[in-house]
Amino acid sequence: MSHLYHCRIHLRRTSRVFLFVALLFVMIMDRGYSQAFFIGGYGEGIYTSSLDAAGKIAKPRLLAEQKNPSFFGLHPKLNVLYVVTETMRNEKDHPAEVVAYRFTTSKQDDNKSTDNTITSMERLNAQKIDGDIPCHVTIDKTGRFLIIANYMNGSVVVFGIEPDGKIGAETCNIVHKIVEGKTKSNGHCSVIDATNRWVLVADLGLDRVFVYELDSKSGKLVPGTHPYLELPAGSGPRHLAFSKNQKQLFVINELNMTMSSASWNAELGKLELINTEATLPEGESKKGYSTAEVIAHRNGKFVYGSNRGHDTIVAMGIDAESGRITRLGNYSTLGKTPRNFRFSPDGKYLLAENQGSASIVVFEVDEASGALKPTGERVEVPSPACIRFLSDRP
Secondary structure (H helix, E strand, O other), X not given: OHHHHHHHHHHHHHHHHHHHHHHHHHHHHHHHHOEEEEEEEOOOEEEEXXXXXXXXXXXXXXXXXXXXXXXXXXXXXXXXXXXXXXXXXXXXXXXXXXXXXXXXXXXXXXXXXXXXXXXXXXXXXXXXXXXXXXXXXXXXXXXXXEEEEEOOOOEEEEEXXXXXXXXXXXXXXXXXXXXXXXXXXXXXXXXXXXXXXXXXXXXXXXXXXXXXXXXOOOOOEEXXXXXXXXXXXXXXXXXXXXXXXXXXXXXXXXXXOEEEEEEEEOOOOEEEEEEEEXXXXXXXXXOOOEEEEEEEOOOOOEEEEXXXXXXXXXXXXXXXXXXXXXXXXXXXXXXXXXXXXXXXXXXXXXXXXXXXXXXXXXXXXXXXXXXXXXXXXXXXXXXXXXXXXXXXXX
């Protein structure tokens, strides 16, 4: 009896120790998952916040004052953030430029996704942009070049990046020509495919997605053999996103409130339209509305887009065989003018940025249906327009 009693006591103690270790492990994992992100827009400057494993979002903190830091890109290896200022090149006090900032984190890991605090930021250098209203910046996967889309004058500009992360000299500046039937050119976005060979540029005014080959030595962009995908007149292609398998490109069309799916052949550098779907429910008025962002979910099943005015995120299903997209539903962002949005690193949460109501709202993603469910988490920040997690590296 005594032996049995002591065995029971030992088992209880072992169970308690095991439970304690398990809880400690969960706490460590949760703490490790908590990740910082940058917030840009049209407020006082660049902010930082963080999201933990439970979807709890921290109060934003101002890191650096900057005029219109509307869009960001991260260096693939260094702790350097690149920021475009959405201004005109001839603006007296704040001419159009791209700025490099070096930042530090609580763990000092340059290429890890477990950093949970951005502690400081310092300006490295800046380069003036020979273009008007730069609205998007992309960094290639080697960290040697950055590509900027300029909205007002319809151009795409490339700068070299120095080994220490500073912005080097301009290597390429292509101004899109106005074609017959069009009145203007508006560069709005660029993406680089997985091979780092091709740069795709959305031009809202020309209703085209241009295909350029990136010369890895000179940093120049050369039109591909299949130089562009032409979309229906009045589409207004704004932002682009590759699918998980890199075999498709999704295009959010700002003017006619649609999303397009196109096949992508990386060997040929060729885009072919698959289908186009409305981002609004059938019969909904488009007057005064416009789309903004498009992002494919990491599970490969869904792609999402934001609707300004309608103030929703649309979820689209992706057919695995044909690549066709189908509208599944629209979800209120619980605010006004959702511009950019971002998924958490594990894909569990979507952070919607409501530029018009100065808020970021957290939603849980149902990875089976694609539905979005509000978590009740939200923070206030002036005119948010871009989010970049530390893991959002090329």
